[in-house]
Structures are given as C-alpha cells and as structure tokens.
Amino acid sequence: EDQVTQSPEALRLQEGESSSLNCSYTVSGLRGLFWYRQDPGKGPEFLFTLYSAGEEKEKERLKATLTKKESFLHITAPKPEDSATYLCAVYVGYSTLTFGKGTMLLVSP
Amino acid sequence: DAGVIQSPRHEVTEMGQEVTLRCKPISGHDYLFWYRQTMMRGLELLIYFNNNVPIDDSGMPEDRFSAKMPNASFSTLKIQPSEPRDSAVYFCASSLAVTSGAETQYFGPGTRLLVL
Numbered sequence: 001e002d003q004v005t006q007s008p009e010a011l012r013l014q015e016g017e018s019s020s021l022n023c024s025y026t027v028s029g030l031r032g033l034f035w036y037r038q039d040p041g042k043g044p045e046f047l048f049t050l051y052s053a054g055e056e057k058e059k060e061r062l063k064a065t066l067t068k069k070e071s072f073l074h075i076t077a078p079k080p081e082d083s084a085t086y087l088c089a090v091y092v093g094y095s096t097l098t099f100g101k102g103t104m105l106l107v108s109p
Numbered sequence: 110d111a112g113v114i115q116s117p118r119h120e121v122t123e124m125g126q127e128v129t130l131r132c133k134p135i136s137g138h139d140y141l142f143w144y145r146q147t148m149m150r151g152l153e154l155l156i157y158f159n160n161n162v163p164i165d166d167s168g169m170p171e172d173r174f175s176a177k178m179p180n181a182s183f184s185t186l187k188i189q190p191s192e193p194r195d196s197a198v199y200f201c202a203s204s205l206a207v208t209s210g211a212e213t214q215y216f217g218p219g220t221r222l223l224v225l
Contacts, residue, residue: 043200043216095140095163097214101151
C-alpha cells in the first residue's frame with residue numbers, strides 16, 4: 001500500500017540550530033513530491049515540488065532534497081518564524097495527493 | 110488573485126443539524142479538492158472535481174456527506190445530519206489541469222467545524 005511517513009513527529013530547535021526533517025515514501029512511479037508549510041489555524045502553504053532523485057530546491061533557509069526512497073527538508077540556522085508544521089505529500093494515481101502527518105517544528109529564540 | 114476562499118471560517122452546530130461548507134477556487138483552475146484534517150488521521154482527501162464534474166468520491170466517509178460544484182467558481186460540501194465525529198478542519202484546494210503529472214494544489218484557509 002502506498003504510504004508517506006514523516007519523522008520526527010515533533011522537533012524543537014534553538015534559533016540557529018540547523019536540522020533536517022525526513023519524509024519517506026513507498027509509492028511506485030513517483031510523479032512529484034511536495035513540501036508544504038502549515039501555520040496554526042491556516043491552510044497548507046506550498047513550498048517545493050521535487051520530481052526526480054537527486055533534485056534539490058532552496059528557498060531562504062530551507063532546502064529540499066530527494067532520493068528514490070525519501071526526501072529531506074534541511075533547515076539552516078532556523079529562526080522563530082520558521083516554527084510551523086511541515087507536510088510532505090506525493091501523487092498517488094493521476095490527480096490525488098497523499099499527505100504524511102507532518103513534523104511540528106518549534107524554534108526557540 | 111485572492112487565492113482559494115472558504116466560508117464560513119468557523120462553524121459550531123449541534124448533532125443532527127445540516128452543515129454546508131463553501132469554496133471558491135482560484136480562477137482558471139480546473140481541479141477542486143475537498144480535504145478533512147484531524148489530529149488522528151492528518152489530511153485526507155474526501156472528493157475531487159475536474160471541470161465541475163466529480164471524479165473520485167471514494168474518500169467521502171458516509172452517505173451523510175455530499176459535494177457539488179454547480180459552476181467553475183463555486184463548490185459546496187454538505188453534511189446531513191452532522192455528528193460529533195465530523196468535527197475537524199475542512200480544506201478546499203484547487204489546481205490547474207494535470208498536464209505535467211504533478212500540478213501544485215493551493216489550499217484555502219479551512220473551515221473549523223465543531224459538532225456538539
């Protein structure tokens with residue numbers, strides 16, 4: 001069965017303490033892996049799409065990478081405003097996204 | 110563009126009442142998705158439309174749930190009768206036509222539903 005698993009469930013960092021979030025997937029024929037950011041009380045906000053193993057994308061302090069089995073979201077020198085839940089999703093079938101349960105990140109000043 | 114618009118933002122109702130959630134997708138988007146988010150199950154797809162036609166409703170939990178898209182700029186998700194276990198955040202999302210195989214879905218702010 002297709003599955004998306006994110007780890008850790010929660011992560012607490014000090015400001016400036018770099019770390020990585022993991023998203024492992026078991027779908028066959030990956031057509032795209034998405035990263036979203038979700039702030040409390042808001043809808044998921046699109047960050048990145050990765051299409052093939054070896055691909056990397058960056059946005060400010062965030063860098064997403066992709067292998068054949070997993071994706072990492074690297075956060076370099078995080079700030080308190082990076083605190084949010086980060087969701088990973090993959091396409092299953094033609095038009096449907098399957099989401100992981102997310103990693104709740106808290107960055108303390 | 111204003112993005113995906115949902116209303117109401119919050120809804121509190123009593124068990125047995127009818128609930129109607131509304132969504133306006135991004136103009137020009139061909140696909141519209143309804144999701145439900147809970148702590149236990151995360152984000153789950155309920156149903157999606159392509160060019161106003163329902164394509165897959167296999168995620169709709171029960172016959173109490175129904176969705177319509179009468180035109181390209183409006184969709185509703187109705188729960189009748191509502192039950193406490195329906196309490197969740199309901200999101201609407203839209204995307205362009207799937208041509209490259211991985212179109213980005215853009216989400217609305219959600220409707221927080223509490224059924225007492």
